[in-house]
Amino acid sequence: MAQQDASDEQLRQQRELSDRQTAFNTQQLADQKAQQDALKAQADAQAARQTAYDTGRSNLLAEGSKQIGDAFGKFTPDYFNQYTTDYLTKATSDIDRERDLAQKNLLFGLARQGLGSSQAGVDQQGLLEETRGRAVAVQAQNAQDATNTLKSQVANTKQNLLGQVTAAESVAPPIAGVNDQAVNANLDTTRQAISGVTSNSGNIIASLGGVPTVSPLTNIFTNILGGVGSYVGGQNALGISNAYGINRNAGLGGTSPGQTSATVR
Amino acid sequence: MCTGVEITAALAAAAPYIAATSAAVGTGATLYGAQQSSQAQSRAAQAVRDQNLATSQAQNQAFQQRIAATKAQSDAQFATGQRENQDRTTQALATRAAQMGALERQNQTVNAENQTADQLRAAADARAQELLQGTVAPGVMDQSQQNARDQAAAVLAASQASTPVGPDATDPSGSGTSSSSTSDPVAKTALARRMGLAAANIRQYGADIAKVSSYGQPLLDTGRAITENKTALMPQEAAQALLSGGSRVRLLPSQVAYRNATDYGGAADQLIQQRAAGENQYAGLQFANTTGTADLGQSDATTRANNIATQAKSDAEWQKQMAGLISGLGNVGAYAAGRYGPAILPGASGGTPYNPAVNMTLPKGMT
Numbered sequence: 255m256a257q258q259d260a261s262d263e264q265l266r267q268q269r270e271l272s273d274r275q276t277a278f279n280t281q282q283l284a285d286q287k288a289q290q291d292a293l294k295a296q297a298d299a300q301a302a303r304q305t306a307y308d309t310g311r312s313n314l315l316a317e318g319s320k321q322i323g324d325a326f327g328k329f330t331p332d333y334f335n336q337y338t339t340d341y342l343t344k345a346t347s348d349i350d351r352e353r354d355l356a357q358k359n360l361l362f363g364l365a366r367q368g369l370g371s372s373q374a375g376v377d378q379q380g381l382l383e384e385t386r387g388r389a390v391a392v393q394a395q396n397a398q399d400a401t402n403t404l405k406s407q408v409a410n411t412k413q414n415l416l417g418q419v420t421a422a423e424s425v426a427p428p429i430a431g432v433n434d435q436a437v438n439a440n441l442d443t444t445r446q447a448i449s450g451v452t453s454n455s456g457n458i459i460a461s462l463g464g465v466p467t468v469s470p471l472t473n474i475f476t477n478i479l480g481g482v483g484s485y486v487g488g489q490n491a492l493g494i495s496n497a498y499g500i501n502r503n504a505g506l507g508g509t510s511p512g513q514t515s516a517t518v519r
Numbered sequence: 520m521c522t523g524v525e526i527t528a529a530l531a532a533a534a535p536y537i538a539a540t541s542a543a544v545g546t547g548a549t550l551y552g553a554q555q556s557s558q559a560q561s562r563a564a565q566a567v568r569d570q571n572l573a574t575s576q577a578q579n580q581a582f583q584q585r586i587a588a589t590k591a592q593s594d595a596q597f598a599t600g601q602r603e604n605q606d607r608t609t610q611a612l613a614t615r616a617a618q619m620g621a622l623e624r625q626n627q628t629v630n631a632e633n634q635t636a637d638q639l640r641a642a643a644d645a646r647a648q649e650l651l652q653g654t655v656a657p658g659v660m661d662q663s664q665q666n667a668r669d670q671a672a673a674v675l676a677a678s679q680a681s682t683p684v685g686p687d688a689t690d691p692s693g694s695g696t697s698s699s700s701t702s703d704p705v706a707k708t709a710l711a712r713r714m715g716l717a718a719a720n721i722r723q724y725g726a727d728i729a730k731v732s733s734y735g736q737p738l739l740d741t742g743r744a745i746t747e748n749k750t751a752l753m754p755q756e757a758a759q760a761l762l763s764g765g766s767r768v769r770l771l772p773s774q775v776a777y778r779n780a781t782d783y784g785g786a787a788d789q790l791i792q793q794r795a796a797g798e799n800q801y802a803g804l805q806f807a808n809t810t811g812t813a814d815l816g817q818s819d820a821t822t823r824a825n826n827i828a829t830q831a832k833s834d835a836e837w838q839k840q841m842a843g844l845i846s847g848l849g850n851v852g853a854y855a856a857g858r859y860g861p862a863i864l865p866g867a868s869g870g871t872p873y874n875p876a877v878n879m880t881l882p883k884g885m886t
Binding site: 257258261264265268269271272275276279280282283286287290291293294297298300301304305307308311312315316319338339342343346370371372373375376377379380381383384387388390391392394395397398399402405406409410412413416417419420423428429430 | 667670671674675677678679703705706709710713714716717718720721724725728729732736739742743746747749750753754756757758760761762764765768769771772774775776779782783786787789790793794797798800801804805808809811812815
């Protein structure tokens with residue numbers, strides 16, 4: 255009987271011990287579950303903030319890129335063609351002005367000598383036009399070079415600005431903040447950085463879109479006029495020699511002005 | 520006062536009676552002792568039988584109890600095992616489902632990122648193709664060079680009249696025409712011819728310049744295409760950097776969920792096992808206690824039966840000894856009756872009692 259009582263008591267204690275252990279483990283499991291749920295909720299919230307943050311940054315990047323693209327949208331092929339034309343027009347204007355002056359001087363010089371309708375005058379006018387045309391041809395190439403330079407500047411500037419926009423993305427940390435306020439603050443930081451870049455794009459583009467700068471063109475026709483002077487001088491020498499009976503073809507060894515060929519003796 | 524003769528006479532008169540009585544008493548005592556000894560042996564045997572019976576009954580009872588305890592433990596362990604298996608299976612399935620859910624979410628996140636990355640990559644690939652087509656495709660560089668020449672010719676032609684003009688109306692010749700500096704038809708013809716020659720020279724010169732300059736045009740176009748391509752790729756690169764930068768955080772929930780499912784599943788499984796172990800331990804303890812009680816009961820019963828049997832055997836042995844004593848006394852009486860009875864009885868020879876060693880007649884041939 256005593257043995258049975260001892261056994262019953264031992265079994266009761268064992269049952270109680272087992273139940274307590276199970277209850278403790280169950281509570282531990284519940285605590286672990288609660289901790290895991292809290293951790294999961296934090297991770298979910300952080301992921302949601304990160305998605306919102308990345309979306310916001312991506313939108314800001316796209317917006318900034320679009321502003322840069324819109325600002326540079328004026329630089330079309332027509333724009334550069336017009337730039338070339340304007341460059342050449344300005345250069346041609348300078349050339350034509352000098353050509354006109356030179357032509358007048360030539361004609362006045364020829365007229366003073368009574369050579370207005372001479373072959374020499376015609377040839378000098380032809381040389382004058384050739385000189386003008388060659389100068390224009392050179393300036394046409396310069397215009398194309400300037401256009402190429404402008405194209406490269408535009409491309410580099412656009413790349414530079416976009417580089418600044420993308421660099422502005424790195425101003426804020428890549429990982430979203432611990433709450434929505436931090437996310438918004440970081441997005442504001444990025445927005446301000448990008449805004450600073452895009453707002454300057456207008457000034458930068460304005461500096462690119464200025465009037466073409468053409469190198470000053472002077473004394474293009476000096477040699478032509480010099481040649482006319484020499485021709486007139488030659489005519490004068492011919493008149494003197496005729497007046498003094500000097501053989502015009504003897505001793506000088508050169509080609510007389512007005513002749514198409516010379517015979518060396 | 521009696522004299523010796525008188526006493527002898529009295530004894531002689533009483534001797535037959537004494538001898539007869541002694542013989543009768545001795546014989547009775549001997550018989551009584553034998554009967555008591557037999558009864559003692561019988562009780563001792565009964566005590567042994569009782570002991571054996573009690574021991575057997577105790578053993579049988581304890582055996583039954585042990586059998587019952589073993590079956591109870593087996594049933595309890597079986598039930599515990601069934602429940603443990605069922606609970607562990609259920610928990611394992613739940614853990615597996617949670618893990619698969621976490622993996623599925625991770626796949627969805629990765630797929631979404633890959634989809635975006637594919638779009639970015641496609642845009643970048645398109646730009647790369649454009650770059651290749653615009654730079655190193657067959658004939659592109661030659662075409663670039665030719666384009667530069669054509670453009671130069673077009674620009675020059677636009678700035679050049681078909682035939683260069685001569686002096687205008689303000690010239691000193693007073694011709695009033697814009698195509699000649701003189702009214703002389705010969706001079707005008709000469710001037711027109713010279714201007715035509717000049718125009719041809721100009722076109723040739725312009726073509727020569729353009730030809731020389733055009734050699735650098737492919738490199739210029741290629742360099743610009745590279746720059747523009749880099750520029751076009753920048754947003755995609757930045758977007759990709761954004762995508763990859765936050766990828767780890769976006770994948771974190773699924774990773775945490777997977778780890779949680781694994782950890783919780785393991786803990787729950789341990790709890791189930793611990794509970795089952797506790798129940799098995801309880802069943803084992805119950806078995807041990809039951810069998811212990813049965814063993815103890817059997818041992819008690821065996822010891823009690825052994826004690827009883829031992830006591831009974833001791834009592835029987837004592838009775839047996841007493842019976843032997845009584846029987847011995849009876850034998851003495853019978854001996855005395857046999858020894859002295861004939862001498863005092865009337866007609867007795869008074870000779871010595873029969874001695875087999877003396878009186879026996881041996882068969883012939885034996886000594």
